[in-house]
Amino acid sequence: MTHEAGIPFGIRFKLLSDTPQDSAAQVVSDVVVGDYRDLDTLRDFARGCDVITFDHEHVPTEHLRALEADGVPVRPGPDALVHAQDKGVMRAKLDAIGIPCPRHRIVSDPADVAAFAAEGEGFPVVLKTVRGGYDGKGVWVVDSAEEAAEPFKAGVPVLAEEKVDFVRELAANVVRSPHGQAVAYPVVESRQVNGVCDTVIAPAPDLDEELALKAEEMALTIAKELGVVGHLAVELFQTRDGRILVNELAMRPHNSGHWSMDGAITSQFANHVRAVLDLPLGDPRPRATWTVMVNVLGGDYPDMYSAYLHCMARDPQLKIHMYGKDVKPGRKVGHVNTYGDDLDDVLERARHAAGYLRGTITE
Amino acid sequence: MTHEAGIPFGIRFKLLSDTPQDSAAQVVSDVVVGDYRDLDTLRDFARGCDVITFDHEHVPTEHLRALEADGVPVRPGPDALVHAQDKGVMRAKLDAIGIPCPRHRIVSDPADVAAFAAEGEGFPVVLKTVRGGYDGKGVWVVDSAEEAAEPFKAGVPVLAEEKVDFVRELAANVVRSPHGQAVAYPVVESRQVNGVCDTVIAPAPDLDEELALKAEEMALTIAKELGVVGHLAVELFQTRDGRILVNELAMRPHNSGHWSMDGAITSQFANHVRAVLDLPLGDPRPRATWTVMVNVLGGDYPDMYSAYLHCMARDPQLKIHMYGKDVKPGRKVGHVNTYGDDLDDVLERARHAAGYLRGTITE
Incomplete structure (x- = not known):
């Protein structure tokens, strides 16, 4: 999805991929298969890259420091990324800068x-x-x-x-560029099933404006104080007593921002690419009253083609994003976005499509 | 742009490209460099393809017939495509089916x-x-x-x-799938400079509703009667005496439909891919009151980076689509899209960005 967002700017990606079957490896033209935990592999790969970014946070912090020492720009840099890698470091830092946590x-x-x-x-x-x-x-x-x-x-x-007594989970997505420009997406509601993100509603329904502003400010503060470059997702608890607490941080385009691909003026992927290249950021505001994202989990159908036929015919406005992954039960293999003025309708359409693609809805 | 539109469906393209520098060859992972005029090259390439489509109409008709005889689905097929390849055949057919032409x-x-x-x-x-x-x-x-x-x-x-006495040029873009489903995009106004498309306004301003409907119907009729599969662009003259005449046909995503990438619910590229794969088509309706596309022609700057900085900073809602082509004066190297409720503003923003990227506007 980052490649997709880079195409219009003429950005060419070189991809370090675990396997040739990885989602990104299927669509990027310049792919190196290798282990991101191996410093020599990383150094070979980094040669000729203008800048390095990530779609996960698992590259060892010390390897990223070595790449930086070699003169390769790494965005987000290791001193920022460590806060998304190590929950102990993250909590200590958030305490130090006065961000409320459990x-x-x-x-x-x-x-x-x-x-x-x-x-x-x-x-x-x-x-x-x-x-x-x-x-x-x-x-x-x-x-x-x-x-x-x-x-x-x-x-x-x-x-x-x-164990926080929360009424719901929210996410505040922001993007920050090296020279400090930052944009905030509207705060979204994120619904989990068995610990896995299931549904995201943008913006979060019935969220007090002051609380929404506070959540955006918290995310912008974290991005600034941690020196984040690129996309930062701040997962939040909205507590029963009206507070907002930080749950987790992710420093990359995030599942809670997938709605933006069809629902925002500029998607999280486009803004991540712009930030990493230190280009001015795009407008993060929504294009629709409501946008809903529902993850498609793998079900019993390995072949999605006949499910596509049904979903596309039923809802010509449906936006399907599949990742080219082998279908395994419970695995995130894609997501769907819907948008419109009537939240119930938008939710129903997204849920139906995701359920049909998974095979849990059959009509 | 077709690759970009195919990614969300998990569609993998194999590309036959004239050179490794072609725009599509820079972003598609499976590229064969070869001459589309050579039947052996085409036959080798076609092996293993589920279906073949095009981003230009220059593959010789007889070669496409040979591929079809080999059992390879070609969409649009040669019997349709010949009408976009040969203006004599096109005029004779349009006469025969009662479509008004010059x-x-x-x-x-x-x-x-x-x-x-x-x-x-x-x-x-x-x-x-x-x-x-x-x-x-x-x-x-x-x-x-x-x-x-x-x-x-x-x-x-x-x-x-x-030589038709026209007040302006219009274009009617439609997409048709193998089993006959078809969708019509709103009729757009297309402004040419020196015979090259410069600006497209969607929908065409002040177009009489009956004329718009007539133009859409003409395009749908042509698509059906010619057996088009995929995108069909019908370039039209609106005459001083209130008639609509067909100027040219294009059977592929077309410059007059580029606005749809940011301005329609489903882009022309996504619908072309869906049609070619016989998937149900997406909603072609506009997402904004007005969308304007202006082509970016090559100017004096070979490097667009500093121009990007200015354009993106000036207009965070601007949509830039660059093709990765070497910049040569007058060559189409990209386009920009803008959208909004105020046509004057939307036009000004698109023209400014395209002019700035070309280098004809410097502030």
Whole structure:
């Protein structure tokens, strides 16, 4: 999707891909297959690149520092990206700059988890490995010290957090360029199913204007204070008592911004590319009253063709974005966007299409 | 731009390209460099393709017939495409199905041109080689038999046409799929400078609703009667006495439809891909009150980067589409789209950006 967004500017990508089957490798013309965890591979790859950016945050921080030392611009840079890689570093930084987060601290063992619980409202407590979590992986919700053994088995530091009493999850997406220009997308509501993003509504319905502004300001502050270049997604909890707390950070175009491909004047991918190249940013405002994104998860049909026929015929305004991935049950293989003036209708159309493509809706 | 539109559907293109520098070859991953006039090259290329389509109409008709005989689906097929390749065949067919055209006939020599002039309103007369014309090439406007020698030198049949007294040029863009579904984009106004499309306004301002409907119906009729699959652009004259006459046909996404990339619910490229794959077509309606496309012609700057900075900073809503072509004076190297509610503003923004990128506007 970043390649797609770069084509109109005449931007040519060189892609470092794990396998030739990766989504991006199917559509980018200049592909190097290699391991992003290997510094020599990264150095070979970086030769001849004007600037390097990412579609995930897993490249080791120290390798990115080495590339920077070699003189290769890395955007976002390692000193920013580490906050999306390490939840411990992220929480410490957000505390330091006064951004509200769930109560948290690094814990050393199950007994320490019990102590953390006792310091606050008690169990349940959320435990997260500080590195490597994704879509609910590396996250545990525990009701007792006895249940807290698992997270410590990996030998990675573990962060304990209060289980926030939230009414819903929001996301504030912003983009920042090297010389400090920044734009904020409207705050969206993000609905998760089994820890995986399912539906995003832009803008978040019935969100108090002051709260929305506060969320945008928080995201812009984080982008500035962390020195982010490119897209920053700030996942938020809206608490029952009316506060906004930061859940997670992502420094790349993010699932909570996919709606912008069809719903905003400038998509998150286009603005990410513009930021990484230090071009002036595009207008992030919505083009429709409501835009809804629903993820398409893999279902029982390996072949989507007949599902395409039905979905496209049923809704000529439907926007389908498939990633060219092999269909495996539960795997994110694409998303659909719908937009319009009537939220119920827009939601129904997106849900129907995503369900039909997955195979859970058959008519 | 067709590749860009195919990515969201997971469509992979294999490209036959004249050179590795061609615009599409810069962004498509599977590129074969070869000569589209060579049947063996075409046959080798076609192996493994599910369907073949085009971004120009110059592949020899007989080669396309050979591919079809080999069992390769070619869309649009040669029997349709010949009408966009040969203006003599096109005029004869449009006459046969009752579509109004400028007065015309094939002429054999300058004396015959004088006879053609005498049969109607006299000189000037427009002469066109029946094959190979493009952007004003292969077209002459002559004021006398003496001036009419040039077109006959190529040894290709020459078509004479009355010089139509038109108030403006319009274009009706439609897309048709193999099983006969068709959609019509709003009729646009197309402004030419030196025989080259300069500005397109969607929809055509102040166009009588009945005339607009008539133009759409004409284009749908042509698509059906000629068996077009994919995008069909019908270039039209709006005459001073209120008629609509067909000027040219193009069977591929067309310059007069570039506005749809940012201005329509479904772009011409997306609908072309959908039609060629026999998928249900997308909604062709506009997303904005007015959309304006202005072509970017090559100017004196070979490097567009600093021009990008200025244009993007001046107008964060501007949509730039560059083709990755080497900049040569007068060459189409890209286009810009703008949209909004105020036509004067939308026009000014598009013209300013295109002029600035070309270098004819410097502030």
